Amino acid sequence: MTALSPEAEVRAAVEQYFDRYFRERDLVATCELLSPSMHGIGTGSGEVCFTREASEQLYRHDIEQAPNPVEYSLRDLHVSFPAQGVAIASCVLDLHTTIARQAVRFNGVRHSLVWSRHDDVWRLEHIHVSFPGVEHGDDEAYPVKELEDRNAVLERRVDERTAELHEALERIDRLARTDSLTGLANxxxxxxxxxxxxxxxxxxxxxxxxxxxxxxxxxxxxxxxxxxxxxxxxxxxxxxxxxxxxxxxxxxxxxxxxxxxxxxxxxxxxxxxxxxxxxxxxxxxxxxxxxxxxxxxxxxxxxxxxxxxxxxxxxxxxxxxxxxxxxxxxxxx
The missing domain is CATH 3.30.70.270 (Reverse transcriptase/Diguanylate cyclase domain)
Structure with a gap:
């Protein structure tokens, strides 16, 4: 079997996440895709959390409040790789479900998902969701420029975290090569x-x-x-x-x-x-x-x-x- 490219792997991971979360409404299966070090979720409706545990609570609350399957249409999926083993997926979803016997539709819901590679599997590190706002019209999502700016911020934060990791690894390498008493090479x-x-x-x-x-x-x-x-x-x-x-x-x-x-x-x-x-x-x-x-x-x-x-x-x-x-x-x- 031909191995998938990194971009194809991330695209497959994105669709797997949306299937589990929206169509299957499976809390356990959804949480299996989260990174152990997940930084959290932010939404345009004011919901925000900063840890994996808080993210799981937010998923649980959402699925309990609206347990019916959510059909989605995925479009404008774009994948970029700001650092080794890190990917940002940006896309737009049209969502349709039934809540309290009422049909509910959200058009143009924008998602920014940060993924990291753990043991050859892509895991979610952070998600930001921008719901359509009345300020831009009932069926119009936030402007593309806003999403691009947000992605730039995410990429900058990833770069900063990557630089911090490299500095930490260099310090560890120096310690591993230095005699702790004399400061000379070991x-x-x-x-x-x-x-x-x-x-x-x-x-x-x-x-x-x-x-x-x-x-x-x-x-x-x-x-x-x-x-x-x-x-x-x-x-x-x-x-x-x-x-x-x-x-x-x-x-x-x-x-x-x-x-x-x-x-x-x-x-x-x-x-x-x-x-x-x-x-x-x-x-x-x-x-x-x-x-x-x-x-x-x-x-x-x-x-x-x-x-x-x-x-x-x-x-x-x-x-x-x-x-x-x-x-x-x-x-x-």
Missing amino acids: RRSIDETLQRALARTGGGASALAVILLDLDRFKRINDVHGHLEGDRILKALSGILARAVEGAGHVGRWGGEEFVIIAHEMDLTVASQLAETLRGEIHGLRDPDGVSVTGSLGVVEARAGDTHETLMARADQALYAAKAGGRDRVERG
Whole structure:
């Protein structure tokens, strides 16, 4: 079976809604088409509601007051898509039913329906109904210009909500890539940065170095002075590292008291000099007893054919050699 286009899907959803609500007068089936986050209904007769629950009450009241089927004629259906997964359907209906044994007809009732796509199904987010008014004649609906202006307002509101959603998603993405304590890139983010850097250098075709740093005997600081003091030192170290590589690389917290520096356009010699400078600056950090903090650093340069895994494995081996060699030192790998 050929899949329907988005416009055909929305048109089918519009007709399904009108069938359930007008011809079948089926409250449950009608409410199944409403979005969980439905913003409500507005009508030219003064009825207004702003939540799904209030909308369901309005539908219930209407069907209870006029339970007979309402025949409708649909014309001038127009569908637009102001944002991904959002549609606005505008149309005109001529309605005919019987209320209290009296024939009732409404000609030219204008509808604006905002739809959103949930799990591949179009659901109603908002409805506005403009009934014909005596100001424009008994059988004349509101002017087309008024409906067009209303649609423009609806589209603007959809755009605003879409922009807010995008901003929220960007904030969530930043939080997911940031270490909450230090504000540096977290392990996931620094891993992805290193993979991209290796791809750009062609696995070692141009200079790229990695420095893996671990604070020495950091557990003692946490055990003796408490984790708040340990956190203070980690934050201070993060500032030192960020300033040292600003504009020349990236720094991230690898985990615990381990940090990774990705140094662009640096060979092993230059990166080792940077590591020695950092080792000296770490001495400026002191615990509450006035004892200098020290760190061990492993430095490696990307080689042809290196992957993220092989490069970090060599950095880890160099760091282990620095630890085994007495700590507070730099080792190349």
